[in-house]
Amino acid sequence: VSMMDRALGIDIGVSFIKICFLDKKSISNVKRIESPSSGKLINGKHEVDPKLFLDIIVNLIDDFLRIDLNIEKIYVSTQMHGFVLVDDALQACSNYISWKDRRSEVFYVEGGGSALDWIKENISNDILMKTGMGLRSGLPSVNLFVLQRQGKIKASMSFGTIGDFIVSNLTSTNISTSLSNAAGTGLFDVENNNWNSLLIDKLGIKLKPPLLYKKANRPVGLYKGIEVFPAIGDQQASLLGLERDLSNAAVSNIATGSQVTLTSSRLILNKSFQTRPYINNTFLLTIPFIPAGRVLNSLVSLLKDINNNFFGGKIETKEVWNNLINFTNKIDLHKEYPATLRINTDFIGSFSVNGGKVEGINENNFTINEIISAFILDIVNNHVKSLAVLKKYKEFDTVFMSGGVSERLPIIQKALDMRLEEKIERSSIKEDALNGLRILSIGDIESW
Numbered sequence: 001v002s003m004m005d006r007a008l009g010i011d012i013g014v015s016f017i018k019i020c021f022l023d024k025k026s027i028s029n030v031k032r033i034e035s036p037s038s039g040k041l042i043n044g045k046h047e048v049d050p051k052l053f054l055d056i057i058v059n060l061i062d063d064f065l066r067i068d069l070n071i072e073k074i075y076v077s078t079q080m081h082g083f084v085l086v087d088d089a090l091q092a093c094s095n096y097i098s099w100k101d102r103r104s105e106v107f108y109v110e111g112g113g114s115a116l117d118w119i120k121e122n123i124s125n126d127i128l129m130k131t132g133m134g135l136r137s138g139l140p141s142v143n144l145f146v147l148q149r150q151g152k153i154k155a156s157m158s159f160g161t162i163g164d165f166i167v168s169n170l171t172s173t174n175i176s177t178s179l180s181n182a183a184g185t186g187l188f189d190v191e192n193n194n195w196n197s198l199l200i201d202k203l204g205i206k207l208k209p210p211l212l213y214k215k216a217n218r219p220v221g222l223y224k225g226i227e228v229f230p231a232i233g234d235q236q237a238s239l240l241g242l243e244r245d246l247s248n249a250a251v252s253n254i255a256t257g258s259q260v261t262l263t264s265s266r267l268i269l270n271k272s273f274q275t276r277p278y279i280n281n282t283f284l285l286t287i288p289f290i291p292a293g294r295v296l297n298s299l300v301s302l303l304k305d306i307n308n309n310f311f312g313g314k315i316e317t318k319e320v321w322n323n324l325i326n327f328t329n330k331i332d333l334h335k336e337y338p339a340t341l342r343i344n345t346d347f348i349g350s351f352s353v354n355g356g357k358v359e360g361i362n363e364n365n366f367t368i369n370e371i372i373s374a375f376i377l378d379i380v381n382n383h384v385k386s387l388a389v390l391k392k393y394k395e396f397d398t399v400f401m402s403g404g405v406s407e408r409l410p411i412i413q414k415a416l417d418m419r420l421e422e423k424i425e426r427s428s429i430k431e432d433a434l435n436g437l438r439i440l441s442i443g444d445i446e447s448w
Helices: 050-067 115-122 125-129 140-149 162-171 179-183 197-203 234-241 293-310 317-328 368-391 404-408 410-419 432-442
Strands: 007-012 016-022 027-034 073-078 084-086 158-160 176-178 211-213 221-223 226-228 249-254 258-264 274-277 283-287 342-344 357-359 398-402 423-426
Touching: 007 050, 007 162, 007 234, 007 432, 016 050, 016 432, 027 050, 027 432, 050 162, 073 162, 073 234, 073 432, 084 162, 115 140, 125 197, 140 197, 158 162, 162 176, 162 221, 162 226, 176 179, 179 211, 179 274, 234 249, 234 258, 234 274, 234 283, 234 432, 249 368, 249 404, 258 368, 283 368, 293 317, 293 368, 293 404, 317 368, 342 368, 368 410, 398 404, 398 410, 404 410, 410 423
Parallel strands: 007 073, 073 226, 176 211, 249 398, 398 423
Antiparallel strands: 007 016, 016 027, 084 158, 221 226, 249 258, 258 283, 274 283, 342 357
């Protein structure tokens, strides 16, 4: 490793925690460890011990410091919308409550419906609109409301994303957050660039919100003499890492999670999309939670289950994914498009209330070819619909494709190309979030 490697980048993703060296021109020595964030939903709860993240990351940093003693800075990007409660001694007093959590749908407020229903009925729309997030289960705003009602929050506590928790522990400082992560809580006021104190009061949440870091180039504190910067949202890091002019482009990201996004120089608040802070006083207009990688994981699990339990074989998930990739490469879109079998892949209820479904089965089309084609085409259709929604608010002539799933399954890009008028380009950047941290480390970005 050359002496030019002056910074470390850490991306705390849903599937992997990644770390690498950052220098002015490139990222190097990328190492990935499976993230401890994947688990089953139990009674609506989706929790992980935050110390599992901390132990992995501290060990990774220390390993990299042994390779290069000249590291001066550490930059972090993190999965958004989840949180950890911490006490005034900086210790975790809850598990990491993931963005996948659904407790607000099964916790019932005294004399009313679910926590989510109570908020819809009791908080005026104009207050909620200012958050830029819309209301949905899994947001910290909603889950903190539930914990407050359950008596699990004390006024001396604070909270932060898993990235904020890591940075606080590395630097032994009070929990702080970037604007990108603050906005992801559903408790932020995007218009005024500050906490939405009126909403926090109306929800009855009594704790200390994290300290806001509005400057991108101001460190939080030190770890072993190395400057550590506030964690930024992984979506913002990934978009920055594309190294493209996005002023006339939309980004269609198809990975484990999936979003369609535009950048905007002006603030636009609308129920049809989320509005999030981006670099240097600009904004992202984004439709998140579009079914993609996670629903394909469900298909992979089914194929693995059929093999292992029906035929008595033994196949690993990775091998099933490889077979799926090879299979999709053979599908002739002109011949099979559109599939007569229809699959609604909205398993987690992003767009519909009841989850996914299979329609139009007949004696001729219930084949593996039709099933896989229908999965792919529904993912594509959801992106086409989402791009059409955003186009009403801002024109674009190019769609940049990003994300590991669309890269591994070229059929997705081909199908999109058949449906869209816009030019489609694929980013050549492999690790866009880590590359975004590299750009941040250069110091040209002033604020988030």
